[in-house]
Amino acid sequence: MNLKNSIFLLLIFSFGLVFSQNPKSRADDYFFEYDFENAVLAYETDIADGFLLTPKQRLNLADSYFRTDSFDKASNLYVELFTQDSIMDNLQFNRMLQSLSKSSEDVELKAFIDNQVNGLTKELLENADFNNKMFADAVQNELGFKIFNLSANSEQSDFSATFYKEGVLFTSGRPNPRKKDYQPAGESYLDIYYGEMDELGFLKSAELFSGVEKTEYHKATPYFSEDLGSYFYVLSNTEGGELAFDENGKNSLAIGYEKEGGDFQFLLKDLSTSFYYPYYHKETDRLYFAADFENGYGGTDIYFVYTNKGQVMSAPINLGPRINSPGNEISPYIFENSLYFSSDIFYGIGGMDIYKSNINGDSFSIPVNLGPQINSDEDDFGFIIKNYHEGLLGYFSSNRPGGKGKDDIYGFMVDEKPGFQTFALNGKVVKLSDYSGISEATVRAYDENGQLLQEVVSDVDGNYSLEVPWQNAVRLEATKSKYSIFSLFLNEDKMKSQQQKILNMGIAYYDDLVEEQEGQTVVKLNKFYFDKNQTKITEAIAIELNKVVDAVQRFPAIQLRIETHTDSRGSSTTNFKLSQKRSDNIKKYLVQQGVPESNILYSVGYGEDKILNNCKNGVYCIDFLHKENQRSLIVVLNDNILFE
Known part of the structure; x- marks a missing residue:
């Protein structure tokens, strides 16, 4: 696994530039220059020479071990720092868990999580438990589709495709004569390219896209809204044509908006906050994106703002702990009432994995890992999908082995949605006397042997949603103190038909x-x-x-x-x-x-x-x-x- 070319590339390496302030040693210089291999050597040399590293430098060393795949050393140092009540933040806490998951037995990771259970959100524990059960027990859709690498990929970073007319727009760091090289990445500042698509989903060509305003710096992760006839994308903050930095020397990314043939305008801009992966959802008029606000749950979280046909009308709203975690969440995309996104949370297959969560009003079901047909041991992100002919066409990005560059765009054509099979259900728990919603009712799903699969609690209006690994049969129950028990048994055929419908569970009040x-x-x-x-x-x-x-x-x-x-x-x-x-x-x-x-x-x-x-x-x-x-x-x- 090579995390240094994935999460790092996505969230810092390709996007933001931070100048270190008054480094105390050469090791700090290497660390802030993102040269993690030399940072490890320099920090270890300082230790051998008797220099006492500060807690921040020791945390830098742990991060450097993590970036260079030295997960044994990283986990040991992270755990030591964690037990000493260090300055570790949520993102580094997730890196500690990632390191433990890659360097120790599952039982050791579980024991550590169990010891910290009071400090973890209920949603995080439920998400982890559910996905672990999915990998252990669930049936995966054996769709038999072939994932193909696009010939339009280059030796540099190519990622974040979006459907555009007869092809796709995507981001690339390939050599660009009109742009300088971005030194931390060793490739050109990112720009937007267009590739025309053939009938099989392959790209016939790749050329620099001229439909949006030019910039000498980063311009990336586009989304095109056909309904608005507009582009959303991220770009480096600049002033007077030059990079703009905050008081800490950070250059961040903003989200820009541009109508076809119209003027450019900033939608979301803050010199101290980077915004990533804009996605406009026409049905709700919301603009989704990832951002690294300080009050988030981890590294980058997914947010949305209400808009008026693309014009921002509200403050950013965090999607909450069901979606966001101590790790990084990026690249939101909605298809047929499901939110797809990527996360590097510790219980995934690789670095970044793609997840799917069903949308129920303003709430989300447990995000389910799409499984090994899409996700790899490396980083997988930027998932998009649409109905195409008699099936589905999709793209995602990955730095898995066998690609052409640091990140490549992969395509797939398939008859059904990829991923693990699950049984998803939602509805209301209602009082039989007047069919009003019952809050705090307990809804349970059992397998055919009576083993509890999931337990959820209805909200203030009686709404519930649950999702479990696919079973041969399930038994559903709903109850509350002084209420009767609703019980329903569904065999596999009835499960298939029922999960396309709302199921209201009526219970009687004693x-x-x-x-x-x-x-x-x-x-x-x-x-x-x-x-x-x-x-x-x-x-x-x-x-x-x-x-x-x-x-x-x-x-x-x-x-x-x-x-x-x-x-x-x-x-x-x-x-x-x-x-x-x-x-x-x-x-x-x-x-x-x-x-x-x-x-x-x-x-x-x-x-x-x-x-x-x-x-x-x-x-x-x-x-x-x-x-x-x-x-x-x-x-x-x-x-x-x-x-x-």
Whole structure:
């Protein structure tokens, strides 16, 4: 693996120039000049000569080990600095984890992460666990497509393709007669090139693109919006035609905007902040990009701004810890409601890997590594894809072995989206009584053997989304305290159809199913009456008793007592026998409908023993007053301990 030609090239080597301030040793000079091999030698010489390195210099040495693939030395020094509460930032924390993943057994990395779990975001841990399971268990789409290197690639860096009319625009550091060489990279300042595409996705040629304003410095990572007829791209900050630096000597990148045949304007510019990889999403009128703001989650994070047809209308909004990590996230691209981006987070295959996250409103599913068909042991980034003829055409960039230059653009044609197969689902958890959303409900997915695959919690409006490695079958559950359990089993065929749809999970609130009557908790039923002197369950009675069946199905632990009462008309003995027979018939009906007998502890007939009004023996009452005493109650006996 050769990380020094990947992340380094993308985020610093190709883009930004920082002049070191008052270096204390030649080793510092090498480090700030990005000559990491000589920096290692110089720092090690200082140590051998008895010089005490400062914590910052020791961190520089760890970074230099990392840049030169000395992962054993890097991990040892990073961990030592980390345990000493050093000045390590989030990006260097990710490099430490990357070094551990490449130099130690998985169990050692897991043990280290487990020890630091309280300092890591919940999303990072979930993302890592999910992707590790994907590699261990998931089915990958065996699409059988061939990835091809473009003949238009050069010996220099070629990357970041974007679809443009009959071909693609891309970035290159190849020799350019109108530009100086960028010394840290040893190649020309980056510029935008155009290649015309043939029917198979190959580029017929590559020529300098003249459709945007000229600059002597970096101009790179274009995105063309056909809807706006406009170009978005990054370029070096300049003043008066010369590079502009902040007070720390940093030259950063800005995002520019240019309509076809129109004037250029800056959209996002800050001398201390670099912006990378603009992508305009027409459906939401958002401009996505990567940036190295100080308050991000790691190195570069992915952000967006709201626009009015490309004109910035808001402050940058971070996509949050589900997408951004302690590492670097770059090159956002949206296709068919999925966000594709690249990250060098520690649990990937190589340096930079390409991930896919499904979009659900303003939230994102766990980013899933596209797997070894696209990703390699090296850096893979700048993924784009579109519908093409009967299938899909896409491009990405990589510095994998066998290429022509430092970074090459690779193409592919395929019938289906590449990557691991997953089962993705979203919808709402709703209350059955009024279909309102239920917040903080727990949604779980199990495999066919009952093993928990994923657990998520619904948001304030009841929305949930989950994604698990593809299975032969899944069982879905949703519940919350004092609510019933929603359960659904899906075989593989039903999984394929269901994940194209919204799945709302209805659960019942216990308090909606019960009420207080006569000092006890009973199942909430409309009052029903047996025919005079009859014990038969009529259709009207069955409608109400079915609510009891439903309640037991939703709350299987409830224990019931059936009690039936008559009025005072007739003899007390006859009334007792009548009420007992009615209770027994209610029990018989419930059992026939699937209520376990073990849930019905008692069926009791009280006759006329518990008259509710003054209509007792010998007292004249009109019929509706007598009817007040005719009642059947389904009492919940364990209400007070049901949810302990």
